[in-house]
Amino acid sequence: MSTKNKILDAAESLFAEHGFNGTSLREITSKAEVNLAAVNYHFGSKKELIKAVMSRYMNVLAPLLEAALSDICEQENKPSLTEVLTAFIEPLLALNEVKENGTSNFLQLLGRGYTDSQGFLRWFLTTQYPSVISLFVNAVQKAYPELTAEEMFWRLHFTMGTVVFTMSSSDALMDIAKNDFDKDLSIAEVIQKVIPYVAAGVGAPISD
Amino acid sequence: MSTKNKILDAAESLFAEHGFNGTSLREITSKAEVNLAAVNYHFGSKKELIKAVMSRYMNVLAPLLEAALSDICEQENKPSLTEVLTAFIEPLLALNEVKENGTSNFLQLLGRGYTDSQGFLRWFLTTQYPSVISLFVNAVQKAYPELTAEEMFWRLHFTMGTVVFTMSSSDALMDIAKNDFDKDLSIAEVIQKVIPYVAAGVGAPISD
């Protein structure tokens, strides 16, 4: 296994657990059992390392998501919101084949990146992967055409918030659920629980 | 105005904007125009300062919320979920009288504290203000008795996520809304937008 990959793996799990700001290069290199200087040699800076960690997943996820959402946009009959949101499940679970716990790690990283380091991840997603976002908006528009662009904007951000926040604390939540209800849930099952919630939220009647 | 309050005010807005980890004592004291050593003299440590900033709001909010939720729990007829969630609005807006932008700042702090510094705020809320949480759970149970305790647990955390995450990036979202839709929203209007969303989410039909 290459030094570069050892660093990526160590950085990924530490970033997911403690956030980007909360993880030092020294912690990463000592977990990866490589030299401190190796990060700057291979990646140039901590910021570039963060991008590399995210890209490893986004490069797998983006094409799968684009395909799934395109299918929905191009189909004849009107999709349901649940259908649109369910389109995310398979691509997300495919990340488990990139690495063990890939889905969970990626979603936690997404959550970290949204709140850490003043919206750097918002920039990363909107500039590097804009087509996924616009396909998603199109799919939702097809499922719920009465929704105005403005209301759509808010509800999509609420949804992003729900998912990202849930996932960034999913370890803690799964622990509590195990203690209180004796249920051992997988990340896939948590996703299954959140979909009816966000589908109902996005599909809420327009209050005006 | 006392040094102690100058520190609290400066810390509050910097914490809200850059998170707890992302704000140094030097930034706080220079914004407050007091000496660096004053923080440790008045509060003992950065951690205690964080608690003091949160307590200033929680001590106003908690009794108001308890009263509003108690009313709902004790009323004869069955409340709607919207009613339960709407009970939060007045207490939250009352924080604007503690300080200008109090509501917005407090909700942003809540968001920061949930993701920063490994769940310290979760501990803070559940240990220092447990009665608010249990009253809220009771109110929701009364509004939607078919919901199992386990499903309730998940949906309440999804709701917490939606609200907290939205508020922690509310400045950015309000900026985008202003640019894209030429709408200048207040924090009260954002709350009005999020309530139908979370009410629909909590009230979603039980899938399984």
Place this chain on the structure above:
DNA sequence: GTCTATAACTAGATAGAC
């Protein structure tokens, strides 16, 4: 109570030997 000065430590980044 408020200040200066500084201790004690950690951060990210890099120069240069091998």
Place this chain on the structure above:
DNA sequence: GTCTATCTAGTTATAGAC
């Protein structure tokens, strides 16, 4: 490509003069 050693700049916290 990998190492040690070190630089610079940042952090929290505190001792002691006023």
